[in-house]
Amino acid sequence: MTVLAGLYRAVEAQTPYGGRSVTFEPAGSAWLKCGARRRQERGSGDERHAVETMTAEARADARLAVGRRLRLGGADWAIVTVEPTRPGRAKLGLERVR
Numbered sequence: 001m002t003v004l005a006g007l008y009r010a011v012e013a014q015t016p017y018g019g020r021s022v023t024f025e026p027a028g029s030a031w032l033k034c035g036a037r038r039r040q041e042r043g044s045g046d047e048r049h050a051v052e053t054m055t056a057e058a059r060a061d062a063r064l065a066v067g068r069r070l071r072l073g074g075a076d077w078a079i080v081t082v083e084p085t086r087p088g089r090a091k092l093g094l095e096r097v098r
Contacts, residue, residue: 002033005072007063024076028063032056032072032092050098060090070094 008024015021035055041048054077058064070077070092081093 002031003072005030005032005070005077008069008071008076009063010067010069024069027068028061030058030061030064030070032058032070034072052096052098054094054096056092056094057085058090058092060084060088064090064092 006026007028007030009027010022011025012020012022033056035057037052037054039050039052042051043049056070064079064082066079066082068079070079075096077094077096079092080095081091083091083093085091
């Protein structure tokens with residue numbers, strides 16, 4: 001399945017109270033060929049949470065970097081890995097905490 005995803009980058013700012021706030025600004029879009037979603041649990045003790053993972057293939061683009069977010073299907077996915085596959089293509093490892 002091929003989908004158009006919005007690409008967002010994190011912007012940090014200091015709050016008036018000395019804290020930090022993180023917002024996400026649009027950085028473009030990317031066409032993705034998505035793989036199967038997998039669900040697993042992470043954490044320890046009582047603090048376990050469900051994590052969805054998915055791989056996707058996209059055209060190689062310097063904006064697709066670890067730490068950025070992709071919004072597709074109404075959900076935000078963090079880019080956790082970027083691996084070049086063949087010339088002009090990249091395999092992305094995506095993760096979403098539920």
